[in-house]
Amino acid sequence: xxxxxxxxxxxxxxxxxxxxxxxxxxxxxxxxxxxxxxxxxxxxxxxxxxxxxxxxxxxxxxxxxxxxxxxxxxxxxxxxxxxxxxxxxxxxxxxxxxxxxxxxxxxxxxxxxxxxxxxxxxxxxxxxxxxxxxxxxxxxxxxxxxxxxxxxxxxxxxxxxxxxxxxxxxxxxxxxxxxxxxxxxxxxxxxxxxxxxxxxxxxxxxxxxxxxxxxxxxxxxxxxxxxxxx
Amino acid sequence: xxxxxxxxxxxxxxxxxxxxxxxxxxxxxxxxxxxxxxxxxxxxxxxxxxxxxxxxxxxxxxxxxxxxxxxxxxxxxxxxxxxxxxxxxxxxxxxxxxxxxxxxxxxxxxxxxxxxxxxxxxxxxxxxxxxxxxxxxxxxxxxxxxxxxxxxxxxxxxxxxxxxxxxxxxxxxxxxxxxxxxxxxxxxxxxxxxxxxxxxxxxxxxxxxxxxxxxxxxxxxxxxxxxxxxxxxxxxxxxxxxxxxxxxxxxxxxxxxxxxxxxxxxxxxxxxxxxxxxxxxxxxxxxxxxxxxxxxxxxxxxxxxxxxxxxxxxxxxxxxxxxxxxxxxxxxxxxxxxxxxxxxxxxxxxxxxxxxxxxxxxxxxxxxxxxxxxxxxxxxxxxxxxxxxxxxxxxxxxxxxxxxxxxxxxxxxxxxxxxxxxxxxxxxxxxxxxxxxxxxxxxxxxxxxxxxxxxxxxxxxxxxxxxxxxxxxxxxxxxxxxxxxxxxxxxxxxxxxxxxxxxxxxxxxxxxxxxxxxxxxxxxxxxxxxxxxxxxxxxxxxxxxxxxxxxxxxxxxxxxxx
Numbered sequence: 001x002x003x004x005x006x007x008x009x010x011x012x013x014x015x016x017x018x019x020x021x022x023x024x025x026x027x028x029x030x031x032x033x034x035x036x037x038x039x040x041x042x043x044x045x046x047x048x049x050x051x052x053x054x055x056x057x058x059x060x061x062x063x064x065x066x067x068x069x070x071x072x073x074x075x076x077x078x079x080x081x082x083x084x085x086x087x088x089x090x091x092x093x094x095x096x097x098x099x100x101x102x103x104x105x106x107x108x109x110x111x112x113x114x115x116x117x118x119x120x121x122x123x124x125x126x127x128x129x130x131x132x133x134x135x136x137x138x139x140x141x142x143x144x145x146x147x148x149x150x151x152x153x154x155x156x157x158x159x160x161x162x163x164x165x166x167x168x169x170x171x172x173x174x175x176x177x178x179x180x181x182x183x184x185x186x187x188x189x190x191x192x193x194x195x196x197x198x199x200x201x202x203x204x205x206x207x208x209x210x211x212x213x214x215x216x217x218x219x220x221x222x223x224x225x226x227x228x229x230x
Numbered sequence: 231x232x233x234x235x236x237x238x239x240x241x242x243x244x245x246x247x248x249x250x251x252x253x254x255x256x257x258x259x260x261x262x263x264x265x266x267x268x269x270x271x272x273x274x275x276x277x278x279x280x281x282x283x284x285x286x287x288x289x290x291x292x293x294x295x296x297x298x299x300x301x302x303x304x305x306x307x308x309x310x311x312x313x314x315x316x317x318x319x320x321x322x323x324x325x326x327x328x329x330x331x332x333x334x335x336x337x338x339x340x341x342x343x344x345x346x347x348x349x350x351x352x353x354x355x356x357x358x359x360x361x362x363x364x365x366x367x368x369x370x371x372x373x374x375x376x377x378x379x380x381x382x383x384x385x386x387x388x389x390x391x392x393x394x395x396x397x398x399x400x401x402x403x404x405x406x407x408x409x410x411x412x413x414x415x416x417x418x419x420x421x422x423x424x425x426x427x428x429x430x431x432x433x434x435x436x437x438x439x440x441x442x443x444x445x446x447x448x449x450x451x452x453x454x455x456x457x458x459x460x461x462x463x464x465x466x467x468x469x470x471x472x473x474x475x476x477x478x479x480x481x482x483x484x485x486x487x488x489x490x491x492x493x494x495x496x497x498x499x500x501x502x503x504x505x506x507x508x509x510x511x512x513x514x515x516x517x518x519x520x521x522x523x524x525x526x527x528x529x530x531x532x533x534x535x536x537x538x539x540x541x542x543x544x545x546x547x548x549x550x551x552x553x554x555x556x557x558x559x560x561x562x563x564x565x566x567x568x569x570x571x572x573x574x575x576x577x578x579x580x581x582x583x584x585x586x587x588x589x590x591x592x593x594x595x596x597x598x599x600x601x602x603x604x605x606x607x608x609x610x611x612x613x614x615x616x617x618x619x620x621x622x623x624x625x626x627x628x629x630x631x632x633x634x635x636x637x638x639x640x641x642x643x644x645x646x647x648x649x650x651x652x653x654x655x656x657x658x659x660x661x662x663x664x665x666x667x668x669x670x671x672x673x674x675x676x677x678x679x680x681x682x683x684x685x686x687x688x689x690x691x692x693x694x695x696x697x698x699x700x701x702x703x704x705x706x707x708x709x710x711x712x713x714x715x716x717x718x719x720x721x722x723x724x725x726x727x728x729x730x731x732x733x734x735x736x737x738x739x740x741x742x743x744x745x746x747x748x749x750x751x752x753x754x755x756x757x758x759x760x761x762x763x764x765x766x767x768x769x770x771x772x773x774x775x776x777x778x779x780x781x782x783x784x785x786x787x788x789x790x791x792x
Contacts (some may be wrong), residue, residue, distance in 0.1 A: 034490035035457065035501040040588065045634055067585055069503075089678065095677050097471030101589040 470496025
């Protein structure tokens with residue numbers, strides 16, 4: 001009996017101390033949340049078809065806006081069908097299409113196993129579009145030579161099935177993006193004035209390119225070995 | 231901790247005092263920019279009334295500008311304090327305090343003054359091993375001579391004796407010597423002030439390590455910008471309103487909306503970036519007019535209590551009285567011609583590009599392109615096909631058609647902005663007709679802005695910049711988010727120019743020179759040049775600053791103008 005009274009007293013004194021601490025402004029989570037920047041998006045009536053997403057899981061995101069503001073901690077997933085980021089309202093099933101007019105970059109933290117996926121909102125001219133459009137491109141490697149992937153999910157109108165596809169884009173220094181296929185000759189052509197140096201470097205390292213991962217490895221190697229500033 | 235150097239400490243009301251503030255890390259005594267906002271408070275020691283000013287702190291941990299002294303202040307000593315929001319937790323320990331003497335421009339000089347007794351530390355010992363740290367006059371001031379004529383050029387050479395390796399950021403003032411000045415005062419010498427306060431803070435930290443949990447945390451660090459905070463209460467019961475949305479908007483051409491949610495104590499806060507500086511801000515609860523009418527919003531003042539001031543009565547002698555009278559007279563003459571002297575506005579920052587918080591509108595309607603209609607009800611009914619506006623005597627509603635379901639969100643009013651200010655009393659909008667409205671922007675989507683659910687937006691812009699009548703008394707708080715502009719100084723006359731020296735315009739400047747950010751570089755000649763005024767008297771040259779390595783610098787000397 002005495003023991004339980006003592007425990008109760010201890011719990012009470014601890015809770016009084018904690019309450020006391022909460023009265024201070026900088027300890028107050030509700031107020032701290034108010035200071036955080038907010039995302040803007042458009043509500044979706046029904047949850048979107050899971051097949052429209054590349055990933056099964058929602059990831060904590062860092063969203064950078066054009067005016068430099070950064071929004072952290074919200075759950076996002078890239079929808080390849082809509083080519084939009086979908087934001088999941090925490091504690092609900094409400095899915096929201098992220099208003100990307102002001103977004104310049106999204107970094108998704110997919111957990112320890114898969115790491116971080118980075119996306120930039122860049123204007124590209126696709127072969128099937130008449131005008132250049134802003135799209136989210138996954139940053140595959142960054143440097144003087146950067147490689148981006150536009151990941152898409154389309155549906156087959158006849159069978160209602162979804163299939164995925166991608167387009168790769170290369171950027172050298174601050175030149176405009178150009179589409180590229182994972183082939184050595186495409187990479188060398190894209191290198192322009194650095195073509196000969198690139199050819200020599202790839203030959204020396206015995207690097208062949210037949211798929212996306214080969215192209216990433218080759219570009220990372222070229223960024224290390226060639227001085228693209230000259 | 232913070233140290234402030236003023237261009238003068240005797241100011242005639244209606245004039246400004248220029249300042250340079252150094253925010254310094256108490257552990258390393260090096261420049262600190264963790265807090266981005268600095269407050270200045272001028273306290274009347276008798277009435278305890280406060281005037282609070284705000285200034286932005288630069289990336290290098292300094293701040294400069296001018297504090298306007300209102301012409302309503304009566305003659306007497308006032309307490310000037312400088313602090314960050316975080317330092318308010320440690321008042322008076324880390325708060326910088328000094329005295330200024332204000333002379334009322336229009337009233338007669340009194341026979342006696344109330345002066346504030348500042349507690350002087352009895353023990354000025356420093357832990358640091360560097361003997362130069364505690365030494366004043368660790369800047370060598372070389373003058374071409376000691377006595378000058380009026381409107382004559384003065385050239386001063388400066389050399390840093392304390393730290394020959396790093397660049398020093400100093401502020402320099404050349405101002406009229408005054409009989410009330412105490413050159414040995416502790417708080418006006420950075421070399422005495424910073425090491426002493428640093429030791430005191432360190433001792434306090436050691437003490438709090440022994441008693442964890444004693445570090446107060448009432449006022450957060452404003453490390454990202456200015457935090458405006460306040461409370462929302464129920465007018466009748468005086469109880470706090472929790473979990474309520476408070477909206478912050480700016481009358482502008484681009485809609486810029488922020489919101490905060492009140493906590494269990496009804497408290498809310500907003501982080502304001504620099505783009506909100508010196509703009510009229512509007513705070514209001516987000517709700518129907520019925521609920522809104524019963525709420526009161528009050529803002530927290532960032533003032534600090536100065537209740538324990540010790541006052542002493544000083545009878546003015548003839549020297550003191552004469553000094554104050556000449557200050558009054560010269561200020562009056564100066565005021566007549568001051569409008570012709572431009573300000574040195576270096577340090578102005580680039581304008582920040584602004585974006586509408588809800589992005590691009592889905593639809594824009596210009597009523598002037600249609601037949602003229604007398605009110606909003608007719609305009610919406612006839613030309614805004616994606617909205618529905620209903621006004622009755624006791625209830626008004628405004629709805630937007632959802633572009634996905636093609637149905638109106640019955641029971642959920644759209645967010646209405648009138649010249650970018652949210653309006654919840656929809657009835658007042660009906661007086662707007664085609665002649666008043668410039669355009670109507672529509673967002674026909676159900677949106678989430680953080681936790682704020684918005685059932686479409688109707689943003690109305692009027693031809694004249696009409697701000698909705700904020701007649702709802704206390705529920706809407708409108709305040710000018712005033713910040714001191716980083717002005718370096720008044721521009722000083724250059725009497726080397728032809729015709730200037732013999733100009734008939736009187737020059738009774740009491741401050742001959744002020745530069746809040748002069749860099750003393752090593753291995754180069756550091757010189758400053760300025761011209762004397764028509765006022766024949768003694769002038770103090772006072773230099774205060776700090777090196778990149780955190781060594782406080784100060785020097786003081788006198789020149790004569792005859």
